[in-house]
Amino acid sequence: MLLVPLAAAALTAAAQDPPKAKKLYCWNDPDSGRTCSDALPPDRVNSARDEFSVNSGARVGAVDAAMTAEQRADAAAAAIQARADQAAADTRKRTEQAMLLSYASEDDLKRVFTERSTLVDNSVDTARYNVASMRAALITKLQQAGDAELSGRQVDAKLAQDIGQRHAELVRQQRLLNSFEQQRAQLSSEVQDTLQRYRTLKGAAQPPG
Template identity: 50%
Template sequence: MPVKTFHPSLSGLLAAGLLLPALAAAQDKAAANKKLYCWNENGQRKCADSLPPEAMAAAREEISISSGMRTGEVQRALTDEERAAQAEEETRRRMESLAAETRRRTDQAMLTSFQTEDELRRVFAERVNLVDNSINTSRYNVSSLREGLVTLLRTAGERELAGKPIPEKLATDIRTRHTQLRYNTALQASFERQRAELDVEIDDILRRYRELRASDAPGTRAGIDLPPAPRQ
């Protein structure tokens, strides 16, 4: 039986000749895009071409394997406490924005918009309630954080008295709780200061309002006395 010999066609050879450079270019591109991830773990720097699950929340650098240059950086994931602090900071900024908007509205409106003091006081009700709620929340947070810190310190003290080492996690929790307590204490003081300043601001605007109403009373305009009406 005769043996068949395979003869590649010209079109096949051309296709293979075109395909090989394309495959080589794709491989070069994939190699150029490969990254090296570097992060700190227990005080040691580690690097790998793939990120293990335990390092997903860690801060890390991304380095190009082909060039050795740093191509990116990822911040570590926020803890629950840090997310709470971030939310409190956003609340503080919203309060400041609301205060500025209320001042602008008050300056523009005043006499033309409010017929009585009660109407004017209602403009400040939202700010007063917001600041009061923030003060109560910050007081609760400070009290809770202080109690938690006392508990952690007591645990650390008992271990020292027993001659046992203090675990790193316990020491970290103490430092973190102390930082949070200082931040929330300062935040509480800021809210209480805002509340006192708000009282002064309200009293000042009410005083100005009364003066404007008095100058706009019948018989006067802009502080100038008008002549009495002629007798009938």
């Protein structure tokens, strides 16, 4: 007995639902130019298009073209980079607040950098000494080889091997020296930037006079 009223109610509700407004779809076709149709072809489902009301002709919406796999990968990479940039900004803000709390004065902050600078300077000095020593030793071995050749004697195999090893070690020490010198230059720049930032933060944190 309940089926009849329920069926009648369903028919009444369906009759009250307004019909969906018809749309006109317009897209750019590479061959035929601007194309419009009241039915969207299956091969244009993923294409960019504008949608208009058939009754009023008013533009009622737009759909962007579906992204390619490469575009999706680029978008994902951009989202990851944006999150990383935001995390870096948050970290910097927390670091700046910690810096204000940790160092009561500029001299306290300078002392920290002085310790780091001393360590890097020691590394630079040691590398310079090693380069000079290895260069002098290599020159001595090369002179021995040169004397042998000028005397018409064949350069000893052990001497030639020693020259090769010392040359390789000299190159390695030179690379270390260059690395330490770059660290020193970067540290000097970091010191100036940090001190300038500290002064700015300290000034902003001071109550107005």
